[in-house]
Amino acid sequence: MTKNLHVTIDKDSGFCFGVVYAIDMAEEILEEEGYLYCLGDIVHNDEEVARLKAKGLRIIGHEDFIQLKDEKVLIRAHGEAPETYKTALENNITLIDASCPVVLKLQNRIKTSHDNDEKILIFGKHGHAEVIGLQGQTNNEALVFQDITELDNKELPASFTLYSQTTKSVSKFYEIKEELIRRGYEIKANDTICRQVSNRYEDLGDFARQYDKIVFVSGKKSSNGKVLYDVCKQANPQSYFVSDVAEIDVTQFNTNETVGICGATSTPMWLMKEVKQALEQL
Missing domain, CATH: 3.40.1010.20 (4-hydroxy-3-methylbut-2-enyl diphosphate reductase, catalytic domain)
Known part of the structure; x- marks a missing residue:
């Protein structure tokens, strides 16, 4: 029955527009050339990755990327650290940059903060591709935390700039900001969450x-x-x-x-x- x-x-x-943009770019090149390298999973969805692999998408990690020469490589919506662009120049790799505009804007803001010698905290998931790219803008000096309890026993500077991974919860970000102010820190908070x-x-x-x-x-x-x-x-x-x-x-x-x-x-x-x-x- x-x-x-x-x-x-x-x-x-x-899909959000950043993911649509990356996948459209990949499909266009796959149609023309039959294969394309992509640095990391193009999207955090195994079924979609399998569909694109069947069309010729070759997913590689950073260890493979360093060995690669004279190829085209797609940078997915999550963005990459400056080191990746440097390697591409050295190895004659053409980067197809599908970094999400929201992520790129955030990377630029973090880099500017770092260049101005601001101490930076990033509310984000440890090891997440976007967060690695954001940390890269600070020579990996930024402190990343995914829960405020991680900061309980950390010695933090008296004043710092707070950023967030673009896909975090807005209410959680503001809760964290208020709690840090309550703890007596001087904070410049940047709500960089994708609306x-x-x-x-x-x-x-x-x-x-x-x-x-x-x-x-x-x-x-x-x-x-x-x-x-x-x-x-x-x-x-x-x-x-x-x-x-x-x-x-x-x-x-x-x-x-x-x-x-x-x-x-x-x-x-x-x-x-x-x-x-x-x-x-x-």
């Missing part, structure tokens, strides 16, 4: 409340996906995280329920459509 689920995809979910991402928080909560169940589709590596999934879960406790169709648990759904599908800024629309189709066939 069919479950007769009524499934709707959130029209605001799916295309942060606007989704509010809209997503509204979307999640409209349905019996929510299926949130995202790659497990997406930090933005984790934040947005939490937003769904808070608005609707009956929210489930899946990376692909295979992870759908039939037992979680009852007959005639309404189901909302949404995803991270790194979730392709084609994948959400596949999930919708699978749910409709239950």
